[in-house]
Amino acid sequence: VGSxxxxxxxxxxxxxxxxxxxxxxxxxxxxxxxxxxIQGICVIVGLGLFYAGWAAEK
Incomplete structure (x- = not known):
């Protein structure tokens, strides 16, 4: 609306x-x-971020 x-x-x-x-x-x-x-790419990025954080905790 603003635009x-x-x-x-x-x-x-x-x-x-x-x-x-x-x-x-x-x-x-x-x-x-x-x-x-696009959805598949977003899922891959999300899983990558999740598992990167999970792996960093170990």
Whole structure:
């Protein structure tokens, strides 16, 4: 809301976020697959941080 009031432009074309990408021309399958990839990367980073802290305690 603050960005829209300051600039007069929207950050995203539509909510929820996947509809923004669909309006940009991405297919629904492409959006889902890319979100899966991002989720997988976040899980790997989270597990890495968890196990790094766990290994440092031993």
């Amino acid at each position: 829209f009031k300051l600039t007069g432009k929207r950050v995203f074309r539509m909510a929820p976020l996947q509809h923004h990408f669909e309006l940009k021309g991405w297919s629904e399958v492409l959006v889902v697959v890319r979100f899966w990839i």
